[in-house]
Amino acid sequence: MQPGMKVTQLDCLCVILLYLLHTAGSEKFEVLGPTDPIVAVAGDDIILPCYLKPNISAEDMTVDWLNLDFLDGRVFRYQNQRIIRDDQIPYYRGRTSLFQEELWRGNTSLILTRVQGTDEGHYKCLIQSKSWYDDFTIQVLVKAVGSKPVVSIEGHREGGMGLLCETEGWHPEPELVWLDSKGVHLSAGPPEIHRDLDGFYRVKQHVIVQETDTNRFTCRVQQSRINEKMETEIHLPSEIFYTAPWRMAFIVLCCLGAIAVIGLSLAIYYMCNKKVHLKKESDELWEQNHELCEQKYDRTEELRILTSQLDFVNTNWSPDFENIRRHAVDVTLDPDTAHCKLILSDDGKQVRHGELNQVLSDNRKRYKNWSGVLGNVGFSGKFYYEVKVEGKTEWTLGVVIQSINRNESFIPIPNNGYWTVELKDEEYTANADSHVTLLLREKPLKVGVFVDYEKCQVSFYDVEARCHIYSFTDCSFTEKLYPFFNPGDSDSISLVVCPVDATD
Known part of the structure; x- marks a missing residue:
C-alpha cells in the first residue's frame, strides 16, 4: 500500500504545478481610469480616459464603451481590429472614436465630440481578451449655460x-x-x-x-x-x-367696429369702379408681358455669352487639376468583394452587370444586397484614379471606408461611410446626406476621383471636358478608403479603370 500512496501524491503535485504554470502564463490585466467625474461643457469635445495596466496591446482585444443609463447602451465597439456600428446608440454615431494608433500601448480612451445634454451619465470601459476581461466606470457631467430670461x-x-x-x-x-x-x-x-x-x-x-x-x-x-x-x-x-378688463374690451370692440365700417365702404367703392380698374389692369398686363418678352430675349443673349465664356474656362487645364492627376494610383478590382451578378475582366480593370447569379465563394468581404465591388487596395493619403463611363445609362463611383457592412441594404451617404456620385434615370446626383442634383452641361465620358485625406475632401472631375463636377468637404475619415464601383443594371456596358497620364 505504501508505494501506491507515493504515486498518488506525486500525481497530485504534478497537476498542481501544471495549473500554477498555466495561471502564471495567462494574460491578465487591469482596466484603469479617473476616479473623479469628468465635467464637460456642451458643444465641446472630451476624452474619457481608459487604459490597461500593464500597458499591453489591445489591438486584438474587444473594446466596449457602454452607457449604463440605457438598457442597450452601446456607445462604441472595437472588435476583430475594426469598428462595429450595428447596435450603436443612434445619437452617438459619428461622434465617437478611439486613438487607434495608441491601442498597441493599451490606450483605449474614448473621444466624444460635440457634447450634448443626453451624454450625461455613467460610462463603462469593458476590455476583453481571449482569456481575461476587466472594466472601469467613469461618470460624465454635462454643463450648459442657457439664455438670459x-x-x-x-x-x-x-x-x-x-x-x-x-x-x-x-x-x-x-x-x-x-x-x-x-x-x-x-x-x-x-x-x-x-x-x-x-x-x-x-x-x-x-x-x-x-x-x-x-x-x-x-x-x-x-x-x-x-x-x-x-x-x-x-x-x-x-x-x-x-385699465379694467371691461374697458379694454369696449375699446377693442370700438376699434373692430370702425374697421368694419371702413372695410364695407371700401368694398362698395371697389365694386363701383371694378369695370374701370379691370380695363386698366388688362392694358397694364399687356404692356408688362411685352416688356417681359424683351427682357427674356436680353437675358437669353447674356446667358449665351456667359456660357461661351464658361466653355472657354472649362476647356483649359488648370494647374491644380494637373497637379491632382500626378497623384494617380493603380486601381485593380477585388473579385472577393464583387456581388454575384457582377462580371469582372481577367485583368481586374473592367466590371459589368450580368443577368445570372454566379457561383462564388462566400466571404464577409462580398457585397450581398447591392451590386458593388471595391478596389483591392485601400489608401489614406492623396490619391486619384479615372474610370471610363462612356455609353452607360447608370453607374455609381466614389470611395468607401474599409469597415462598411456589406450584408445589409443601406443608403450610400457619408454617414454610412460612402462618398459617391451617380447617374440614374438620366439624372446626375451627389449622394450627400441630403442628395444634391448636379446640372452638367455634357455627359461625362470619363470620371476622375480625387481624395485628399488630410483635408477631408473627396472630389469628382469630368476628365474629357476638363472641369470640376462636385466635392464632398469636411468629411470624417478614421480608416483607409477603398475605390468603389457599381455599374448599375440598366445596361451591359463595362465600367473601365483607365491608366492616368498626367501629361495628356
Missing part, C-alpha cells in the same frame, strides 16, 4: 397682472425664481419644464403681480451645480393696472 406681459388676470418668464438651453435643469424690488420671493405657478432632443432644458413660469411702490419685478434663473445665475428686470407703468 425673457419676460413678457400676458395681460390682466384675476388678482393682478400676468407675467411670463422663459429661458432655454440649460443643463442640468435650472430653477426659475420671481422676486419683487426688495428681493423677496413671489408666489408663482409651477414651472413648465421641457427637454429637447439634445437633452437641454427649457423652463417657463407664470406669475400674477399686484401694483407696488416701484412696480419693478425680476425673474432669476439659477443652476447651483454649475454655479450660474442670470436675471431680467421688468418695470410696469402704473396705468397698466388701472
